Amino acid sequence: MENINLGLKIKERLPARALPIIEKAVRLAGVRREKLFLVGGAARDMLLEKPVSDIDLVLEGNALTLANELAQGEDVKVTLHKPFLTASLQYPDLSLDLTTARRESYIRPGVLPDVQPGNLKDDLFRRDFSINAMAISLNSEDYGRLIDFYGGLGDLHNKLVRILHEKSFRDDATRIWRAVRYEQRLDFRIEEGTQALLRRDLPMLKTISGDRIWYELECVFGEELPEKVMARAGELEVLAYLDPALKVDGWLEAWFDEARRISLPQKPSATLYMALLTFNLDSEAIERLIEYLKLDKTISRTLRDSQKIKALHEELSEEPLQPSTIYLHLHGYSEEAIKTNLIASEPAEVRRNIQLYLDELRYVNTSLNGDDLIALGIKAGPSIKLLLGLLLDARLDGEVKTREDEERLIRTEIISK
Missing domain, CATH: 3.30.460.10 (Beta Polymerase, domain 2)
Incomplete structure (x- = not known):
């Protein structure tokens, strides 16, 4: 020594x-x-x-x-x-x-x-x-x-990641994920014998509870370049033990890089990274992962919402699309799910419409509220909600710009009925 x-x-x-x-x-x-x-x-x-x-x-x-x-x-x-x-x-x-x-x-x-x-x-x-x-x-x-x-x-001098004994991965298979993470973080390589044992003991990942695997994934997403870890995990067939349908190709590097860009000055959340990693899975595979990893409600909602927005790509690719229609399609979904589709969607029209929603449309509000409508003579009830929706659509589409414009629109609606 x-x-x-x-x-x-x-x-x-x-x-x-x-x-x-x-x-x-x-x-x-x-x-x-x-x-x-x-x-x-x-x-x-x-x-x-x-x-x-x-x-x-x-x-x-x-x-x-x-x-x-x-x-x-x-x-x-x-x-x-x-x-x-x-x-x-x-x-x-x-x-x-x-x-x-x-x-x-x-x-x-x-x-x-x-x-x-x-x-x-x-x-x-x-x-x-x-x-x-x-x-x-x-x-x-x-x-x-x-x-x-x-x-x-x-x-350290030889830049190797090496386990201490041959039963290490069998005792605790979360070390498989950690081996890949340290290898990529430090720009080392997994020592030859350790890699052979890692491959031998891949089935031991099934002995680990899903919540412990999710913790390891959160640690991966906390790395500076988590896509390197995921790509290597794919090479070593570790990813297949998350879900057999999960594959990592060149797209992930570009997506994760874009996630970092749009998240500045913060780092992307583990939720956003996870939604991007699983974007190409179908809804059935998403549900399997949610159940296996015991994901909380927020993350589960984001993964599901991302799938629902992906199913709207045909509608969101139509040009020209009224701002109120874009708002109708996207409002109510989680922000991280919307960002996932902004990053991962292929049609440029879809990305433009999602960007417009994130930059402008989601912040649009009416000047009048329910009490204001009642003061203008509208009876309390379902019609209040309908008229507020009408006002919001008009605001989104640029048909009204001021409080006075909104009041005129409401009076017109009253007269027409």
């Missing part, structure tokens, strides 16, 4: 707010002669000269006790996950996880592990890949020392 010290990088790469918290944690742990380590992605990203955002601490001792001690006198919310010997600490400007060093065992593939206290070596062995199985000592006697039991440093 190389003798590498990252003491200076801790101060350079960690958020400044984290340093006094870690110092306090080391001091409190030291009272009980417990050892504290910075683990996982933090060590990896320091070695890659990247900013550290995920702060995971492992304690050879009782992490739950230490978390409660850290919280005393501080503005912090502590959440204890007792079955997993883990605590999450949420400060106003920082979050971190504190875990008791532990070992894990799986009674069968796909289930959450049984957890028992262990030492640092045990804890690192339970991790997904060697590049995430390194630690940095935070203790005074060897502060900053890199601890690498499983060859993570060499794999």
Whole structure:
């Protein structure tokens, strides 16, 4: 094991707010002669000269006790996950996880592990890949020392994603998605033996609950270029385990790129990315995915709405189309579903009409409301809604422009009846 010290990088790469918290944690742990380590992605990203955002601490001792001690006198919310010997600490400007060093065992593939206290070596062995199985000592006697039991440093240098043991994907098949995600994020490659085991264990994806798979997909959609992950997942036949009809071709890169453009300055939502990924599926496949992934109402509605709007493309491609007709076709559908069709629709006329709706038509309102119509002599009842609809259509089509125009139109309607 190389003798590498990252003491200076801790101060350079960690958020400044984290340093006094870690110092306090080391001091409190030291009272009980417990050892504290910075683990996982933090060590990896320091070695890659990247900013550290995920702060995971492992304690050879009782992490739950230490978390409660850290919280005393501080503005912090502590959440204890007792079955997993883990605590999450949420400060106003920082979050971190504190875990008791532990070992894990799986009674069968796909289930959450049984957890028992262990030492640092045990804890690192339970991790997904060697590049995430390194630690940095935070203790005074060897502060900053890199601890690498499983060859993570060499794999970083060789740009490899490698599992730690041959049962890794069988124990937890979500690691299949993570392997592809890290490979594409870091511009690494999945190590040859790991890739062979990944292909062997693809059926193990069926042992994972749909909500856990959806969490992995959300992580993919949070990447800078999720289309790279999806394309690689297609090559490795991982996507087929979402749905056999799901294919990724060159169109996805262009669609995701356009999603980023129209979402600026924010990033596209996972919902928009998912709607684009599934755009070419039929309604039956969409329903299978909704049920399998246990998608919430908002995402489910967007996927269904996207299919319904896609079915309207023939009507939306007619030229010229009155603005009120465009509004009638699109109003009431989720914004993300409408954006999905803006991006993925082929006919230029459809895209123009959807763009007009998003840019202008959806913001059009009448000046008069129901009370105003009653004041003009209209009886309360269904006719109020009909007349407000008439006014809105006239506004959309440019037939009325002012409140006075609307009042004249209503009086004309009264006289005509």
